[in-house]
Amino acid sequence: MAYTTQNIYYRFDDALSRLVIDYEASRQVSPESERLYHGAPSEPYDESLYKEHDVKRGLRNADGSGVVAGLTRICDVHGYNIVDGKLVPDEGKLTLRGYSIEDLINSSQAEGRFGYEEVAYLLITGALPNVDELADFQARLGAYRHISDGYVAQFPITTVSSSIMNVLMRAVLLLYAFDAEPDNISPEHEIDVAVSMLSRLPRIAAMAHALAIARQQGRRALIPTPDPKLSTAETILQVLRGDDNFTRGEAMLLDVMLMLHAEHGGGNNSTFACRVLSSSATDAYSAYASAIGSLKGPRHGGANSKVVHMHEDIRNHVKNWDNDDEIAAYLEKILRREAFDGSGLIYGMGHAVYTLSDPRAKICRHYAEAIADEKGLGDEFRLIESVERLAPQVMRDVRGTSKPICANIDLYTGFIYSMLGIPQTLFTPMFAVARTAGWAAHRMEELFGAHRIIRPAYNTVYDEMEYVPLSQR
């Protein structure tokens, strides 16, 4: 593997050490902040207030269905039917521009070719590419993969951060500075930015990881020269492994993961964030950075790395992995906030739209099972399956909820990424890389199709106050 001037050398010089020290100091919660927090009104609002004001909390209707915020031609996420005004749970179905996710994945896999680029083209342009169009699109993606030395020199890894998602946000904002017309929001420029993001973000994410590791170890990070002929999945594995040391099967599996994550409607939190920012006609980089910030959250894309920690925690605390009662008892503890991270959430379970099943989780389960046996991790796989099987009943017992709850896409993805040797810090960045296609499609639909600033209302629940001069308080 040839290495070029893109090879990067990081060392702790004086300036950087000072930066690290400042950063450490700023992380501590000061006693002043604690005092301010305790004095602040932090109590949750009474449920009855929401009813009284007819507030759609979380932009949800009373039955849990989402408030309709727009029209889209990009994607359909189906999880229930409304029959006689009532929400009736249904098997999950996901279509992109009208094509089922199963057809998109199975067709490319059956033909032994990578499918993520086809899906990205479909999302951005609205139609499936023919052979020439796909080749042209792949060539354009390949041509953009190069990252200039000027950009690399300013790459935000030099400011310490434990989260690659945070690095990614800043890396995207830095791209603004390397765009000759960053505030141009014409369709041509938007397409150009979208293609350049799809092309560069996979390398940027993998590079952020490689640089962080090299820095921890006080050595050079060797970033392979981009090969324009490689697919998105191959590009990621190439940077991560530092060479071409990966199999076609591994790259094809990562490609399936990218397709599964590419898009999920306008209402998911990160895409909606991207649409909200886009509706103000702000630049593309700001909108994509906001989407990355949203996706990082553990209730959204960040769940994929939480799930892996949770399973590790379950494996460490449940002695007999075949004992349903023991597993259920531990899940109950998690729900009661007595175990794991204290959030009360069983990560990888539940979804805002899906009720009986998430079609993506089914696909992930299928692939996870196939490679788990190959890698001798069958017991670990079956433990995750037990969590999927037992969690709904435990939820009903502990929370008394009647809404069906199913595994979501994140239940198995971390397990698959681990088996692919992808480090845990890159799980959510992999999601961001893939979802960029969906964000781009929705940004353009918002900019050119919706044409109205998103501006919901909040009902005010306080009385007007008479100002008291400072000296009299």
Ligand SMILES: CC(=O)SCCNC(=O)CCNC(=O)[C@H](O)C(C)(C)COP(=O)(O)OP(=O)(O)OC[C@H]1O[C@@H](n2cnc3c(N)ncnc32)[C@H](O)[C@@H]1OP(=O)(O)O
């Ligand atoms: C790519 C993705 O974003 S997929 C989702 C990834 N996120 C996770 O896996 C985190 C765990 N899951 C969750 O937190 C939720 O299921 C979400 C955020 C995905 C969806 O949340 P909602 O749409 O509010 O779900 P829903 O309407 O079914 O929730 C009803 C109640 O069940 C709770 N609930 C839902 N899922 C879970 C769960 N996995 N663990 C514990 N409680 C849950 C909710 O907190 C809510 O409780 P509340 O009424 O006391 O606030």
Ligand SMILES: O=C([O-])CC(=O)C(=O)O
């Ligand atoms: O649709 C949602 O709310 C979350 C989700 O699954 C996704 O973004 O893929």
